[in-house]
Amino acid sequence: MKKLQSSLLLLFLFFAVTAFAQRPGGQGGPKVKVTGKLIEQDTKQPLEFANVIIQTTSNVTVNGGLTDAKGEFSLEVPAGTYNIKYDFISFKTVVISNKIITEDTNLGTTAMASDATQLSEVSITAERSTVEIKLDKRVYTVGNDMMVKGGTVSDVLDNVPSVSVDAEGNVALRGNQSVTILIDGRPSTMAGSNVAEVLRLLPADSVDKVEVITNPSARYDAEGGGGIINIVLKKGKADGFNGSVVATTGDPANHGVSTNLNFRSENFNIFSNIGYNYRKNPGNSMNNTKYLNEDNSAKSYTDEKRENVREREGYNASFGLEYFLTKKTTWTNSVNIRRNTGGNDTDTYYQNYDADHVFTSTRYRNNNEDTDETNVNYSTNLIHKFNDKGHELKIDGSISMSKDDNLSGISNTTLGSDTTTYQRTLNNQEENRSLLQADYVLPIGQNSKFEAGYRGSFSTLDNDARAENLVDGNWANDPNYSNYLEYKEKVNALYTQFGSKAGKFSYLLGLRWEDSNIDVNLLSTGEYNNKKYNNFFPSAFLTYEFNQNTNASINYSRRINRPRGRFLNPFSGLESNINIFKGNPDLNPSYTNAIDLGFLKKWSQLTLSSSAYVNLTDAPFQFIRRLNGLYVEDTPVIITSPTNIGKEFRFGFEFNVNYNPFKWWRINSNFNFYRNQTDGDYSYSYFDQKTQQTVNAYLDLNSSGASWTTRINSKISLPYKIDWQLNGNYEAPQNTSQGRRVGVASANTSFSKDVLKDKGTIGLSIQDIFNSRKMKFETFINGESSSYSEMQWRQRQVTLSFTYRFNMNKNDKQQQQRQQQDGGGEEYMGG
Structure with missing residues (x-):
């Protein structure tokens, strides 16, 4: 029955594409x-x-x-x-x-x-569409979206079609988390840190647009089996001195102010973005676990409930100078500084029960974490245009330094007793990264183009992670959760591609070669892992243009997904000491062959973009949940860790629609259906601390499951210059190799009104109206455990914002955005 449903859906897609292509x-x-x-x-x-x-x-x-x-x-x-x-x-x-x-x-x-009269009456409708659909990518313009005012980049991405952000901040593109996140075309985070946390620290007001590329060509970095998401920061382009100031306040606490300033003359352009924010994000989670005997009968139960408040105070500042050396040569330099401090106070209660579910004890655990994160980045970009026909050379370089220090104090008490134990953890990271690349473009005749380039990315990371227990008044190291990680990465790449157009057909053929040399060393245990390999990454794109507004395409590319961040780090924290995430420093990269069939149709009021896609991945990362043989007061410790597992076959299709039924109403929606099939197994062993025996275990990870996601966004211009935006999201349930992800629905809304002769805008937004954004999982491990978990990173958020523009009204802003449409960020993504 499931195969029949999938076949019917794909058949429907085929007939839809055929019908649109043949529409008279x-x-x-x-x-x-x-x-x-x-x-x-x-x-x-x-x-x-x-x-x-x-x-x-x-x-x-x-x-x-x-x-x-x-x-x-x-x-x-x-x-x-x-x-x-x-x-x-x-x-x-x-x-x-x-x-x-x-x-x-x-x-x-x-x-x-x-039309001066029309401009004054309905100036809001003159803005460029929030979501712009193109054949090879989608561009999401943040400045037009009221929903993300006062939010973070994580909020921005969660409003982008085809993109989803779960409760832990993990980003997925068309349901695939193997996606590369770039900021202005550069890596978004440290090799050993959590990209989700970086996206939550960067304010949405500093972002101009987001580019989503589901199947990149050889010109782009081969990283990311699921595609590329590029976050383009604001860079002023309008002439003269202009800018804007945004102030926000909200509940739970969300206070901030940012300013975007720009001065452009005939010879240079100076731009800057400066901001401050203070946030408190209450969150909660639960994990109810039934521990099993070998015959899957109940051994014991533990219900874990956690409440926490993340507090962050952040400063960010970027300054840049774009210098027009000649009419054909531009040199841009910029510096970006980001500093965030704060804490995370977590209260966790464990209710313990015996095999008959009779209450035995309650344990209380408090984790008080302090964080301090600093990032400094300098980048330079030189562009020389040999002529106005696209013949150009671009040279880019950047250097960045990042530090992230975390210190936690932990107390653990069994209620009803006088016994309290104490722990503390330290997790300090420091990274240095440099990037050098060059891109050359040579048009050949009227319809052909040759491209070639180089990209070198080099980074080093030191991560000192320690856990200590207070024993007889002295701190003693806990070797189970202490390590010193040294990560070194050198990736050199060369690429070339050639494209041409003949009649209604156009093609682009490319080949990329990347040489990787990666060291992942655990100095505290003397474990050294060197991953040295080089690979070719071909790509091929074929497009047929039925007419000016109708295109169809088929494309292929090979991609790589290198393990980074928390995937590698063996220790990330002890908020819970019975459900622990542990990275795997011996992870290997996974490789994906991606095929996309796309169709784009534009009418006067409607734009449709649809695609059917197939991804074949070797050795994908799977999160394995298992026992490790340790106990905390008779409660088994469960480890969740990423592991390379067999193969993954993924296929699906999606529709993206932009519809303007009236001048005052704008709708965009996305629907994505996909099916995963995983083939693999996992064998492991551990020494059981209680029985003093070695346990050998085997997990059959063969699984298949279909799911779908949908979202719709509506923006209506009401009388008295009031705009109303409403969106809804739904992620359907999905089977996993060890259980099932439960479906979740959520909704957001916002209102805005122009004031002060359109120089100011007041906005009110509500994120997660029904407080329903929770990640829910059901997990079953044969002979070990069965569990149900929920996690809500942030509760419902209400935000009030005020934006003031000087020397820039909304129509100037539209012109500025149109000038930026083909620039900003993408030039850094080649090579």
């Missing part, structure tokens, strides 16, 4: 082509997404479409006499009446003038 553009008879270009009258900039409608003299629409990034359009109609209408929000409509078209006709360049 007009009436019968021989077709002729009508082309032209639209620009803004004042700035001479091309108008993208302007409506072009061709009607008969009796006002019957024959064909229509949208202009592309160059402001150009191409439509086919039967020979005849037509009225041609150009329409764009906040611009005066242009109509060409009774135009006789008997052969291919170029209408030339038409300049559209701003």
Whole structure:
């Protein structure tokens, strides 16, 4: 039955694509082509997404479409006499009446003038669409989204189509967590730290847009089997001195202020972003475990309930200078500094029961953690354009230093007794990273292009992790949870690719070679792991253009997913001492072969992007939950650790829709269905502290399961310059190799109103309206344990924000964003 359902869904996708591709553009008879270009009258900039409608003299629409990034359009109609209408929000409509078209006709360049009356009345609708769908990627413009005001980058990503962020902050693209997160095209975090925590520390107000690339070409870094998410930070482009200030407050405590300043002249551009924030995030979790005998009968029960409050105070500042050396050469330098301090006070209660579920004892554990994180990054970028036809050379370099210190004091008490034990943990990380790359682009003729480049990434990380127990007034080291990790990574890459267009067909063929030399050393135990390998990563893209607004494509690429961060670090903390996450320093990289079939169709008010995809992964990372033989007051300790397991086969399809039914209403939605099949097993052994025997265990990890996710986002412009945004998300249940993930639904909403003659905006947002964002799992380990767990990282959040723009109204901002559309961040992602 499940196979039949999957087949029907894929068949539906095929017929949908076929139907859209064959949708008629007009009436019968021989077709002729009508082309032209639209620009803004004042700035001479091309108008993208302007409506072009061709009607008969009796006002019957024959064909229509949208202009592309160059402001150009191409439509086919039967020979005849037509009225041609150009329409764009906040611009005066242009109509060409009774135009006789008997052969291919170029209408030339038409300049559209701003409609001052319309601008003042409905200026909000002049903003570029929050989600822009392209054939090879999707661009999410953060500045237009009220929902993330006062939030973090983690909140931003959780509003991006195809992207999901679970309660622990793990990011997935189309349900796949093997995704690379970049900031301005560069690695987003330290090799040994938790990327989720970095995304929660960076404020959303510093982000301009997010680029999602599901199947990158050889030009991009091969890292990330599930694709690439690039977070582009704000860099001012508008002339003169301008900027904005955003102040926020909220409950639970969420207070901050940030400013984005920019000064641009003929010879240089200075930009900066400075911010401060203070947050308190209450969270909670539970883990009810039934420990089993070999015959799966109950041995004992433990219910673990935890409440915590994460407190963070952060400062971030970035400064940059873009210097126009000549008309063809630009040199940009920037410095980014981030500092965060805070703590995490956690109270955990353990209710213990015997085999008959009769209460035996309660244990209370308090973990008081202090954190101090600092990151400094310097980057430089030189671009030389040999001509205005795309012949250019880009050279990039960056150096960064990161420090992350964590110190925790822990007390453990069995209620009803006078016994209290004390522990403390220390987890200090320090990393240095450097990056050098060069990208060369050479157009060949009118329709071909050659590219080549180099990228070198080098990093070193030292991680000192210690756990100590207070014994007779002295601190004694606990070797089970202490280690010194040294991580060194050197990755050199070369790539080349060639693309061309012949008629309606275009192709892009590329090959990337990467040489990796990685050391993961545990100095405290004398374990040394060297991973040295080199690989070729081919890619191939084929696109067919049915017409100006309809494209279909098929593409292939090979990707790699290197283990980093908490995947490698054997120790991450002891908030719980019976359910512990432990990294695996001996993890190997996994390799993915990815195939995508894509379809893109644009109408005057609707844009549809759909794709069917297949991923074949060798040695994927699987989180294995198992006993380790240790006990805490007769309660077994369960370890969760990543391990390379067999193979994974994943296929699915997704739809992304942008729909503007009216000028005052904008809708975008995403639906993703996927099915995973994992083939593998895992054998392990441990020494049981209680029985004093070695236990050999085997886990059959063969599993298959389907799931789906969907989200819809609606933005409505109400009277009195009030905007209302509402979105809903749902992640369906999914079977895993050791159990089942439970489905979860959530909703967010926000309101905003323009004030002070559109120079200011007041916003009110509610994240997780129903307080339902919880990660829920059911886990079963044959002969060991059965458990149900819930985790809520942050409870419902209400945020009030005020934005003030000076020397920049909303329409200036639209122009600024249009200028940025093809720049910012992506240049760093090549090589």
